[in-house]
Amino acid sequence: MKSRSYVGPVTSLAFLGDDLFVGHGLELKFFTLSSSQPLLQWRKRIFKRERIQGIQLSPPTQDGEPVSDANVLLWGGKRFQILQLADLMNPSFNTSIEEEIPAPDWILHSVFLEPDGKVPRIAMMTAHNTILTYRHDQGIELASRYKWYPSPERCLLYSATLFRDSMVQTSDNLVAIAGTVFGEVLLWKLDTTQEKVPEKVELSSRYLSHEGSVFGVSISPEFSYAASCSDDRTIRVWDIEADITGSEGCREVKEPLAIGWGHQARIWGVRFLQAEEGYVRIISFSEDLTAKVWSMRLNGSKSLICTKTFKNLHSASGKNIWSLAVHPSERRFVTGGADSGIASWNILEDVRETLAIKETVANLEEILPPPSTLGAGKPTKDEPRKYVALGSRSFIVAMSSGWLLHCNLSQPGIEWQKVGFWPRIKNMSAMGAGMFGVDGTCNYVVALGDNTGKVLLQTWRQGLLLTPADSVNQDWIQICDTRPSDIFFSRYQNIEDPHSVYAAVTTFKPDTPIQLLKINVGTAEIPTIAQSWSLIPPDTFPFTAILVYACEGRIFCLAGSRHGAFALYSIIADGSTINPLKTWRHVHDDESITSLALKGISSQTDANASADSPIELLLTSTGRSGAYKSHKLFLDTAVQEYELFEINAVYPAAVPRVENYHKFTTSSTAEYEIIYGFRGRDFVLWNQTLGLEAASYDCEGGNRSWDFSFGADEDAQSEGLFVFTKSKKCYVVEFKQILRNPLLQTPFHGREVKTLAISSQGTIATGAEDTIIRLSSLDHETNQLLPLAFRKTHTTGLQDLVWSPCGGWLFSSGSVEEVYSWKINAETKLQSGTVGMLREAVYEVSTENLPDLRVCGLDATTIYTENGDHYGFLVGMVRSDSSIKLALYDIAGKKFTTIAEGHYKTSCLLQIRFHLTTYGGILIITAGTDGHVTFWDITETMSTCGVSAKPITSSDSVALSLNGPQASTLTPAKLRSEQWILSQPIHQNSIKVLEILNREGSEILLLTGGDDTAISVSRVICEQHAGKLGTRISGMTTRLLERAHASAVTALAILSTKPSVPNHQEKGIEFLSSGVDQQVKKWCIKLGEDTAIGSVEVVEDIYVSVPDVSSLALIDTGDNTKKLVVGGVGVEVLEL
Template sequence: HDHILNPITALEFYQSPDGPLLLLAGEGSFLKIFEAENSKLLGQCKVFDGQAIHGIIAAKNAQDDDVHILIWGGSFLTLLRTHDFEQILAQSLTRIAVAAAEASDWILDAALSPLVPGCCFLITAHNTVVRATLDKTSSFIEFETVASPSRSILYSAHILAEPSGEILVAAGTVFGEIIIWSCSSSGTTQVLFTFTGHEGSIFGVNISPPLTLACKRRGRLLASCSDDRTIRVWDLTTDSPTRTVNDQVGLVRETGFGPNSDDQAQSENRCIATVMAHASRIWRVKFLVDQGCLSPSLVSLLSFGEDSSTQQWSLNIDSCTASNPKADHTSETLRLMHVSTFAFHSGKHIWSTALHYCNPLAAILATGGADGKISSRAVSLLEEESSRASCHDELGPSYGISSPGNTDVQCNSWDLEEDILKHLSLIPSVDESIIKGLDSEAIEIKKPKKIVKDAFNKYDFISENQLLLTTTFGRVLLSKIGVSHQWEELELPKTAEYDLKSYSVVQGIPECGLAYIAGANGKIYCYVGGAILLEAGNVNGKVADMFKIFNPATKGFELLVTTLGTGMATLFSIGSTATGLIHLFATFTLPPKFMVTIAGRIDDLLVLGSRTGSLAVLDREDRAVLHGVGRGMTSTQDAITTIIPLPHQASENSMASYFLTTGRDGVYSIFAIDKSDNGAIRCVHVGSLPFGPIVEAAWLDGAELLLYGFKGKNFIVWNETKQLEVMSVECGGAHRSYAYSPLRKSSGGHFAYSKASKLYIYSQQAPSHTIVKRSGHGREIKACAVSPNGEYVATGAEDTAIRIWSYDDDGKPLEHRLHCHAIMQNHSAGIQHLQWHGLNYLFSSGGNEEFFLWSIERIPGFGLGVVCEAACPDQSADRDLRIMSLDVSDVDGDNLLVSLAYSDSTMRTYTYSKQNRFCLVAKGIYTSSCLTQIRHLRVSPKEVHIITAATDGNISLWRIDLSPPKTICGSSPSEFTFLGTRKIHQNTIKSLDFVKYTDAFLVVTGGDDNALGVSIYSINQLPSEAAVTKPLSYILRSAHAAAITGLCIVPIDEVSPSMDIVKIVSSSNDQRIKEWHVQLSTSTAGDLSIVNIQNPSDEFTSVADIGDVVFLRARNNHVHESQEQKVLIVGNGMEIWKLPGCSR
C-alpha cells in the first residue's frame, strides 16, 4: 500500500495529556492522526485486514496504562493503550491488524467503561450488549454477552456507560421503531420506552447528556432521524415505572408484526418535536448542548444528510411540558427551528462527525464525507451572528488556534436617516435647499406630497476597512469599519451641488486609499482623505462607468471612463496618490454596440469586456482595436465582470501573455495573447465553479485564486485553489448595490449590501471553515486514465466531474499527496470512459451520448489549462444512449482516428482535426447486445483492425478500410467489416486491455462471471479481407469472487528482460486486487501460447465498488532502478499500491 484517498468513515477528537488536540480519522482500514491546529498529518496505521474502520472512541480522562482509543469496523475491535498510540505517532508502528479481535456480530456503537480500565461495552446489529475486556498481559480481547431485550435487526444504535454501572441503549430498528432499554452489569434488562412514529427505517439515534429542563427538572432527550427525512425529539425522563420484557414485546421487536396501540400512545406522549429536515435521507443526528449550568439548558441539534450538508437546529426547552409528568401529552409542544446549513462537501453523504467543546457554549465540529474531505468549523449554541463573535473569542485561545471556524463574525445594519443622518452634522442637501426657496403660497395650493426620504445609492471600498457611499440626495458618506463603526459626511465642491443627485458612479482603489466619484455632468471627483472631495477631471457627457487599471510598469493605477451614448472610452493616468489628480492619456473609439463592463491591462495592450460577453483588444499607443473576440470564443453570452493578468514566471520562456476573466455564467476563463501574432487571442482554460451563475470578481492572493459572486439569495466568496468556501451571506441575491473588501492577512472580508432600504455590513475575519484534508470525487469513480508520460491521471465519476491529478510520492510516506489540478464539469451524466492522446488531448465519454475532446496545456503561473475543444458530432434526438468506450490513434499526419462504442450495439469511427473537425469514416452494428469495450488493435495507413467486447461475453474482430484516405468530410462512410467473434465469458465483459507481444496481440478480459480471459491474435493471421478469425483463448474461472471491473497490463518493457512473462493486475467488486503472471512460450513455427498463469499477490483494498485500475508510469516513461511500479485503483475512493518485487 502506498496512498489512499477514501471516504472518511470515522472521526474523533483526542486531547493528549501533554500534547496538542488531535483529530483521529478512519479512512478505509487506516487510522490517520491529524494535528487539529494546523491540519498536519502526524501518523497513520493500518488497523484491520479486510475491513474499513466504522467508529473511533477516545477516552477523556484515562490513566497512562489504560485504554485510550477504541476502534471498530464491522465485527472487528481494537483497543489501544498509550504506548501503542505513541508508537503510531512516532511511525514506529504502522500496522496493528494482528491485535484486532472479532466479535460475534456487527458492531454499531461502543462506549468505554468508566469503572473498569481496559473494558468497553458494544451494541451489536441484533440489539445485544457485549462486554469486551483487554487482558493486560496477553493483549487479548475477551468478549462476553451481557444482555439483549430482543433480537431486533438494527440500523442504528447509541450506547452510554453510566458511572453508576448502568448501560443505557437507544436502538433504531429496520421496522421504524426505537427501543430505549437499560441493563446492569449483571444482565438485568429493562425496556424503558418503545417509540413509533417514523415512517421508515431508523438511520440515526443520539441520547443527550443530562439536561436541566423546565421547572428545574433533570432528564435526557433522544433525537432520531429516519428514511422519512424527519427528525424527531423524544423525552426520556423516567417518571413512570419501567416494564420488563415479555414474549409479545419481543415478538414485535424481532418481526415488526404485532399490536402497537400502547406504543403509539406512548410515542405521541413522548415526542416533543418533529421537523421535516433535509431533502435527502438523514444519516446521523447529534446533540449540541451547553456544558455549563444554565437553567434551562440551551439545546441544538446537528443533522447530517445524504445531500452532503450539515444543518443546525435550535430547540427551546424552556416551555417543555413534556418534562412534567402531570402535563397532558397529547401533541408536540416544541418546535425545531432551523439555524444554519453548512455545505462543505461535494457529491453525496457525510459519513462521520466529531465534536470538541471549547467552552460551555461553543464547539468545533469536524465532518468527514464520501469525497474523502475532512472539514472543521465552529458551531455555537448562540443563534445570533453578532453574538457568535464572543464565542469565537473564547474558542481561539482554548482551541490553541485562530483558523478553524474562528470567524469573528459581525453583521450590522443602518437606516440612512434614522441611524446615520440624525447623528451627523449635516451639510444641507440639494432637496433641502430647494424646499427653503419655494413660495409658501404655492405649497398651500398643491396637494400634500409624500415626503421623499434620502436613500443609499452607490458605494465602494477605498481601503480594507473604509467604505465610501453616495445617497440619492447627493450626499457622500464615509464609514470606518472597526469594533464600533464611525460615520462621517464629506464636503463636496460647490460646483457639485446638483451633480450627484440621484445618479452617481463610484470607483474605489483600496490599494492607494483613493476613490473617484462621477455624476451626471461628466465631472470626476476624488477623495484622498480628510473631509473634502476634490475635482480631479472631467469628460464630455454623462459618465457610464469607471474602471481602475493597474499599470505594472509604473506600479500605479489608471482610470478608464466610459460615457453614455458616445461610443468612446477615455483613459486617464493618476498622477499622484496624494492629490488624486488625473491626466488624459488617450481616447479610444469602441466597436459598435460595445458596452464596456470591465477593463484590464495586459502588457502594453488594453483589454475590454462587454455586456454581451465579447472582448476587445486595443493598442494603447496606436489607440486602435487590434482584435475582437466574439461570444463564441469567450464561451459566455453575458457580461464579463473581471479582467486580471496572470503573473509572469521568470523561469518560463513563453511567447504569450495570459489573463483571466469572469462572467455572469458561472465560469471563469483564461486567455492567451500571442505576442508573435499581433496580439491574437485564444482561450486556454475554462473553469467551472460551485456557485453562480453570477460571478462578479476574481483576484489573486499570492498563488491562490479567489472569486466572489451570487448563488440564489446568497453571496459567496470562493477559494478556487483550495476548493474552499470562504464566506456565504444570505443577502437576497444579486439585484442590489454591494461591495466587497477582502482581508488579505486573515483571509476574511467585509461585505456591504443594501436590503430593504438598509445598509448591511457583514464582517468575517477568517474563512467559515477549515479543510483538514482535501477532497476527491463525491461519487463512485467509473473510469481513469494515465497520461503517456505518467505525470497526470484523469478520473471520471458518477458526479459527472472529470478531475486531473498528479501524484507526488517524493519524500516520506506521510508526505505523499494526490494534487488535483483541474475539474471539468461539462458532462451531465456519469462518465464511462477516459483516454489520453499525447500530452495535450484527453477524450471522455458518458451517458446522454456525450463525448468531449479536451485540449490541455500548461499555463505559466497558474497550472493546467483545460478547454473543451470539440463534442460528439452526431447525437440522436432523444440522446438516450451511452457511449460506453472509445479509442484514439494517430492516422494520416495531423488527423486523429476516433472510434466510439454505443450501448445500442452500434460503432462509429471518425477522423478529427482542428481544421476539419469530426468526419465520419465508418459505422457498423454488432448485434442487439450492448458494447462495453472498443480498441484499435492495429492501425496502418490503409486499414484499421478493431476489437470489441459486449454484454454477451464475446470479443469480436473488425476491419475498416482507409484507402483512399477518408479525412475529408462529405464522402460516404464505409461499413465495419466483420472478421470473427469468440465466446470468452458467460456474460458481460467488464474490462479489457491488450499488449503487442512479438508477433501477436495479447488481449486480456475480465467478466461479470468472475473469470479472467486471455486471448492471442497472431499479427500474421489478421486478414485484410472478410474472413473468419478466431483467437487462441484461455479462461481462468473464479479468478475473483465477484465481477472483474478493472484490468491493466504492466508494459512489457517494465517487466523482465527475459520477455517471457506478462504481468496483469486485476481488480474486482470483491475488493481484492490481484497480480497475475502469464508465462508465454513461442513455438518453432512462431506461434505464441500460454504455459502457466500464476497469482503471486492478492491484497484487500478498502476501495468499494471498484470501477477501474491503471498502471502508473514513471514521469520519463520508464522505471529507473530506484523507482517502483505502482497501480491506481478507483471506485468509491482512490488507492495506490506498489507492485511487489518490482524494483530492479
C-alpha cells in the same frame, strides 16, 4: 504488492483533547490541531479488511483528567482492537493487524467498562440488538472472554449507542438505544455487574413514528432525552426519563416530544450538545451535506428549531458526511466525508473573533437631511445609487439625491461622513475606484462623474479623504460632452510607473469614443489627469472592463465588452483617437466580461530585448458566462501580430454568475483562488483551490447596485466587504474569514470513481459518479495524490476517460450522450500555479430522442496530416443503444466530425479499442453486455474518409494519416456487420473490461474481464487479405479463467511481457486484475509457439480497501518500477 496510500471515506473521528483520531480506511490517523496548522502525526494500520467504524477512549477520571493507563478501542465490522493509548501515541510503536480480535457479530457500538484490575473490559452492541461483554485477558481462550446477554428483541439494527449509566452507583449499568431497519427506536437497560446472566431482559420502551430506517440514535448526558434520526429526514426527540427510572414493562410511545424538520436527505447521525439553561441542544449530520444545530425549549411548546446550518460541507464533490466529532469545549466540531475530506467548523458564532459574517442595514435617513430640504423639485425618497468599496473597512456611496457619503467600518459601529452634496451628480451611476500602493499602504483614487461629462478625482487612504476639501468642491474636469455611464479602472499597477492609474469613462451613447485617462497619483493628495485618449469601440462593444499594460514606453489597453468580446488598443500620442488593433469575439460566449487582470509577463529576457520585442502576457478574465479564464496574449508589434490563446477555463458550479477572481498567497505554501459572484439569491465567495464555499450571503440576487472588495491591507487579508441596495436601503455585509481553511485532509471524489486513466506524462485523471473529473499527480515520496485541477462540467456520472497518446488531450464521456474533449495545459502550472484544463469541444448530440443514452466506452488514436503534422485524433465511442460513432477530432479547429457510424446489435456496448496492423489494416474491437468480443475491419471504410494507417519512418510503428477531402464535407460512412471479421462469444454476460497489449502489429493479445467472474486471455493473429485491402483473422486461441474472482471482474492492467521466471525462454506476460471482491491478483501467463497459451497462475493476491473497484492503472515511477493505482470508492496506491 503493498498498499501505500488511500483516499476514501472517513468513517470515524474522535477528539483526544485538542487533537484528533481519524479512522480512514484500514488505518488510524492522528492529527494535532493545537498548532496553527493541523498536522498529520502518524498513521497506523489496525485491521486486515475492516474500515475503522468506531473509536472510543477509556473514560476520564472523575475530575475529567485522562487516566494514566488509558486504552483505545477501535472497531469495524466484526473486528476490534484494544490498544494502550501510550503505546499508540508512541510514533515508533507499530500496530499489528494480527492483533485484531474477531467478534461474534457486527459491532454497531462499543464502550469501555470498569477494568478488572489492569484488564480492560468492554461492552459491545451488535446489529442484532444484542449486548456482549468482553474481558481483554489474552491468557484465556477467546470465546471465554465474551459474556453473552439475552436480547429483549432480536431484530436487525442500523444504529445503536451504548451508555454507561453514571447515575447508578456502579457504572457498568448499561443503557442501550437502538434504531431498527423498520423505523423503531428501542430503549433498554442491562446490568452487567451481576455474575449471573439474567434469563430474560425486557425492553424499557419502544418509540414509534419514524417513517423509515433509523440511522442514528443518542441519549442526552443527563439521561432525560433521546434523539433519533432517519431515512424520513426527521430528527425526533423522546422523553426517556420515566423509562430510565421506571421498571415495569415496556412502554410504547407513539408521539415524540418534538420533531425536527429541515434536512433534505437522509440523516446519518445525531449527538447531544451540552444543554443551555432551559434548552436541549442537538447536532445532526446528513446526506444533504449539512450539519445542523437544533434547540428545543424545555418550557412551553416543545418544538425543535434548527438554530444553525453548516452548509455544503464537503460540497465540491461530496455526497455524504460519514462521521462527526464535537470538540470537548463544544466550540467546534469536525466532519469526515465520503470525499476523504476532514473539515473543522466553529459551532459558536457569538464570539467576536469567530464572527464570520456580519450584516448591518444602514439607516441613512438619520444621516441625511429630510428630502424636502433637498432643493428644487418634488421630494422623492433618496436611495443609494452606486457604491465603491475601498478595501474591507470603508466604502463610498452616491445617493440619488446628490449626496456622496463615506462609511468607515474600522471601529466598532458604523461611522458615516458626508463627503459632499452636488445636485450635478443626482441619479448618477458613474463612479469607480482604482487602487495604488504607496509605501506599503493602500490608496484609492475615486473618480466620480457628473451629469455634464465632468469628472472629480479624490484620493482615500485607510478611510480618510486626503484630497483637500476646497479641491473636492471645485476641480471637476470636463472629460466627455455627454453624461458618463460608468468609470472602469485598470487593476494593474505598473512597477515601472507606480504613480499612474488608468481608467476608462464610458457614456450612454453607443459607438461614441471611450475616454481613457492616465491619472497621475504621484502627489497623492490631488490626483490629476496626466493624459487622455479617445478609444474607438469596435461594433457592438459596450465597455465593461479594461486592463492597461505599460512597459518601456509602450502602452496596451485590453478592453472587455458586454457581449463577451475583447478588443486590443495600442496607446500612442496624447490626445489622439485610437482604433482597435484587433477584436476577439465570444471569449466569454456572448456574456458580459466582468473583470480583467494581469497575472504575469514573459517578455523576451535576452539582452537584445528592444522596444519592439514580442511580449507574452498572462491574463485572467471573468464573465457572466459563468467562467473565469486564463489567457495568453501574444503581442508582437514588430510584425503586428496579436494572438490570444485560452489556456484555462473554470466554470465553478457554485458561482454561476462570476463577477471577479482573485488569487491570494497566504503563506509560502498556501495559495487560494477565490471567485466571487452570484448563485440564485446568494452572493457567494468560492475557494476554488479548496473546492469549498468560503462564505455566502442571501442578498436576493445580483441584479441590484452593489460592490465588493477584499481587505486591502495586510491585517485585513481574510476580510471582504459587500455593500448593496435592497428596497432602497443600504446593506453592509462584512466577511471575516474568507481565507479560512477548514480542511485537515484534502477532499477527493465524493462518490465512486468509475474510470481512471493515467497519461503518458503520469497525470492521473479520475472520473466519478459525482460528475467530476479530477486531475492529480502522484507524489512518489509519500505516494499521495496531489490535486492539479477538477471540473464539474458533465451533468451525469462519468462513464469513461481516455488520454490522447501524447497526454495533451483528454476525452471524457457520460450519460445523456455527453462526450467532451479537454486540452490539458500542464506547463501552465509553472506560470500560474494551476494546470490548464480547457473543455475544447462537445460532441454532437443525436437528434433521436433517446434519454439517458450512455457513452460507455471511448478510445482515441493519433492522426497526422499527409505531411506529418499532428492533425488530431480518431475518437471511437460506443453507446448503450448499441451504436458506434467514429469521429475525427481536429485540434486546430477544436471540433469533432463524425466520419463513420453504425450499430452492433441492440445490446449495450461497453468497450472499444483501435488496433492498427503493420500492413496498414485498421481494426476496432468492441465488447458489450452480450459477452461477445467483435473485431471490425474498417480499413476500407476509413480510406473512403481519407484515413489510412501508414508506417512511421522514424520508428517501426504505424499511425493514422489523413489526406483527401476535408472531413467535414463527408457524410458519415456506415459501419455494418459485414465489417465483422470475428465476433466471438467469450463471457456469459457483460464484458466489464477489455485491454489489448499491442496496439499495433499482427498479433493482438487481448484480455477481458466479465461480470461472470471470469477473465479471458486471447491471442489473435491478423493477416492481410490476399489481393485486397483488409484483414482476416488467421488464428485465435482463447483461455477462459473461470471464477477468477469471487465476483465481477471489473479492472485489468497489463504489467509486462517479460517472463516472470528469470532465464526462462518462454514468452510470458504478467497482468493484474481486480473486481468487486476487492482483491487484486497478479497473474503470470506463459505463451508458447504460434497462438499457444501455456500455464496460468496467480502469483499474488491481496485485499484492497477500495470497494466497487472500477479501474486499475499503472504509473511509472521513473526508476523502472511501476505503481498501481486502484480506483473505486476511493483510490488506493500500491507498490508492486
